[in-house]
Amino acid sequence: MAGPADDREVAFDELFRVHYQRLVRLAALLGADDPEDVAQEAFARFYRKSHRLDDGNAAFDYLRSTVFNLTRNRLRHLRVSRRRRPPPPVDATPADQIAIVREDHRELLGALDRLPRKQRETLVLRYWLDLSEQQIAQMMGISAGTVKSHAHRGMKALKTRLGEQT
Amino acid sequence: MKTVEEQLRDALRSRAETFTSDPAAIVHVRRRVRRRRRRIAIGVIVPAAIAAAGIVPAATLMKGTGESGGGTVTAARPTPEAPRGNRPTLEEELKRHPPTSEIGVLTPSGRASGARLRAWFTDLEHGPGACIQQLDRSGAVSGGGCNPISRKYPTTLLWWRAQVDAEKPVSAYVGYADDRVASVTAELADGRRYPGSLLRAKGYLCQIWQVGTPMGKTVRSIVFKDERGAVVRRIRPPRSM
Structure with missing residues (x-):
């Protein structure tokens, strides 16, 4: 007969199967240099607390927030390391960075990448994860009004840049 | 014609689809969990065993000189460059x-x-x-x-x-x-x-x-x-x- 530990393993596997790829993609869209590493770390951290998170929605909220925070920390860490290191001699782009782009979306995604970090994060959470302003505010640790302002400024900047290019 | 908001949704969906994930990722996650459990076990058991055996005073363990038993425990902590997911x-x-x-x-x-x-x-x-x-x-x-x-x-x-x-x-x-x-x-x-x-x-x-x-x-x-x-x-x- 399966015990509580087995049930927990099965539930964890199921959660992993359903959400892993989506969380890898979230980390990638937020700019993580190794999205799989971020998503795996989020699941490893979740595993230790999973007995406290029986509700499926709470589990996904926890994983989503962890991915968001780990990506932010990782980007912050990279920024600080780059500042301490002398500038690279030839190319400022990390050697292992690989960019996959589709022709008809390239200009828009290029403009998105050039937005300030918080505006970019807001737009990814709003238009890819379809989160409400309230949910975004909770995840980013800011007020709903500030989320609204980031989203408005971000969209305005995208429209301006696209308008300039057409 | 699509609005910029609709174009952005499409573009993000399209970019997201280009990121694939490692089918063996669950194995890597389990390995991480096991590794972390081992670290916790080492952190609890090793100092306790050393202290119980009276090999070094407890104060040395807490300081962690690098060559002492305390140093071994320190080295077992996670480093910023954790192993990455494999391609x-x-x-x-x-x-x-x-x-x-x-x-x-x-x-x-x-x-x-x-x-x-x-x-x-x-x-x-x-x-x-x-x-x-x-x-x-x-x-x-x-x-x-x-x-x-x-x-x-x-x-x-x-x-x-x-x-x-x-x-x-x-x-x-x-x-x-x-x-x-x-x-x-x-x-x-x-x-x-x-x-x-x-x-x-x-x-x-x-x-x-x-x-x-x-x-x-x-x-x-x-x-x-x-x-x-x-x-x-x-x-x-x-x-x-």
């Missing part, structure tokens, strides 16, 4: 994206430079796709993924790599091209030109191309010509590349 192997990627064509290998020849690539065609969620993997010197996968084929743009740039490998100061541009294309050339801002290479294999829906350029140099455009030398398409890589 999918050929077998894993083939299982996820079964080929509908032969699997070709594109190695730059003659004057051309660039990366060593492996490519095949597959069926993705919304239509056909091209899977392109970059291989390192040992033949292991070091990057790439599967991308949908656009009907609107039969010749296009898919991705770019700033440096082909740690020892080679070459950047590589990679994409697919329609059957009319007979040559691909990168034109630099300073006027220099670099020839690229094309690959076609049985079952390919179009050709796979790549062109290598000196690392750090701005590429003004990538030019595709047919057999008669007429320009089929000219792509200007985004400034971020």
Whole structure:
């Protein structure tokens, strides 16, 4: 007969199967240099607390927030390391960075990448994860009004840049 | 016509689809969990055992001199450079994206430079796709993924790599091209030109191309010509590349 530990393993596997790829993609869209590493770390951290998170929605909220925070920390860490290191001699782009782009979306995604970090994060959470302003505010640790302002400024900047290019 | 909001949704969905995940990822997560449990166990059991045996005073353990028992415990803590997720192997990627064509290998020849690539065609969620993997010197996968084929743009740039490998100061541009294309050339801002290479294999829906350029140099455009030398398409890589 399966015990509580087995049930927990099965539930964890199921959660992993359903959400892993989506969380890898979230980390990638937020700019993580190794999205799989971020998503795996989020699941490893979740595993230790999973007995406290029986509700499926709470589990996904926890994983989503962890991915968001780990990506932010990782980007912050990279920024600080780059500042301490002398500038690279030839190319400022990390050697292992690989960019996959589709022709008809390239200009828009290029403009998105050039937005300030918080505006970019807001737009990814709003238009890819379809989160409400309230949910975004909770995840980013800011007020709903500030989320609204980031989203408005971000969209305005995208429209301006696209308008300039057409 | 689509609003910018709708275009942004499409663009994010499209970009997200290009990120694939390692099918063996659950194994890596379990390994992490086990590793963490071991660290906790070492952190609790080792100092307790050493203290109980009276080998070193408890104060030394807490200080952690580097050579003492305390140093051993310190070294077992996680470091900022935790192990990264592995790239999918050929077998894993083939299982996820079964080929509908032969699997070709594109190695730059003659004057051309660039990366060593492996490519095949597959069926993705919304239509056909091209899977392109970059291989390192040992033949292991070091990057790439599967991308949908656009009907609107039969010749296009898919991705770019700033440096082909740690020892080679070459950047590589990679994409697919329609059957009319007979040559691909990168034109630099300073006027220099670099020839690229094309690959076609049985079952390919179009050709796979790549062109290598000196690392750090701005590429003004990538030019595709047919057999008669007429320009089929000219792509200007985004400034971020």
